[in-house]
Amino acid sequence: MLKTFKILLFSCLSFVVFSQDVDFESPEGWAMAYTSASALNLGQTASDDLNKGNLRISAELSSIPSLSEEQQKVGFNGIKDEDLNKSPVFGRLRFSYGLNSDTSLELSWTPPFEIDGAKPENIWGLALSRKFIKREKLDLGIRIYMARGEAEADVTCSKDVVSIEPFTPGNLSGCIDISKDKLSIDHQGIEATLVFKNLGYGFTPWLTFASTQMDPSVKVDAPLRYGQELVNINTNGTTLTYSIGIDYALDRNKILSFATSFTPLDVNRQVELSDRDSFWNFKMGYSLSL
DSSP states (O other): OHHHHHHHHHHHHTTOEEEEEOOTTSHHHHHHHHHHHTTOOOOOOOSSOOOTTOEEEEEEEEEOOOOOTTTTEEHHHHTEEOOOOOOSEEEEEEEEEESSSSEEEEEEEOOOOOBTTEEEEEEEEEEEEEEEEEOSSEEEEEEEEEEEEEEEEOOSSOHHHHTSOTTBTTBTTOBOSOOOEEEEOOEEEEEEEEEEOOOSTTEEEEEEEEEEEEOOEEEEEEEETTEEEEEEEEOOEEEEEEEEEEEEEEETTEEEEEEEEEEOOOOOOSSOOSSOOSEEEEEEEEEEEO
C-alpha cells in the first residue's frame, strides 16, 4: 500500500513546477546545509601576512564525508532516497594580494572538474583579512568572506537508480534518465583567527571560529516515466564552524597547510538515527608567495 501511494504521489508531482521553502533543520534543508558546508570559503593558512603589492597563489583540497543510506532519505521530508554521496573531495584555487602589512584581499575559484556525476559551476569566493592584534607570540585577526556558485549532480535520478526498472524497489520515483540537479552554495560570514607564532622548526599552529549565513537552494530537473520533475527548494540559516590547523614553512615563500573543520548541524527526522549529522572534514593546502 505504501509503495502504491509513493508511486501515485511522485507521478502526480512530476507534472508540477513549483518553488518550496523548507526549514533549515528539515531533511532537505539539512542536506543542502551539509553539502554547502563542504564548500565554505574559510581561511586556508594563518601564516605571515603579505606585504603590500605581494601575491600568494594557493591550492586547497578538502574531504567530503560520505553519508549512510538512512541519512540520504531526505526527499519529501525524509521518505525519498537521494544520491548525496558524490565527489569525496572539494578543491579550490586562491589568489591573495597584500593591500598593506596587515590587510589582504583574496579571490578563490573552483575548477569545473566532474567527479562521480558532480561538477562545480562558476563557484568563486571573495575574502578580506586583517590582523588587529600582533604580538611576538600571538596574532588575532578577522576575515570576512563570501562565496557564490552552483554544483550540478545527478542526485534525484542517479546513474545507478536509472539502471533499475521504474516504480520498483530502488527506483520508486520512476526515473528514466539521470537528473541534472543544481545546488547553489551561496553563503557569507565572518571568521576570527588566533595564530601562535615563533614556535620554531617552521611550524605555526592556528585556531579559527566562523559564523556563516547560508542561503542554499536546489533546482531539481529529473526525467520521470510520466513527466519531468521540476522543483525549486530553498532554505537559509546560520552555522558555526570551528577549525584547527598548522602551517609548515618549506621556506620563506612556500607553505604546507593541514587543518580540520567541524560544523555542528541538526536535522529533524521522522526516525532518529545514530549516525553523525554534523559536518567534519580534513584539509590540506600548498601556498606560494611571489
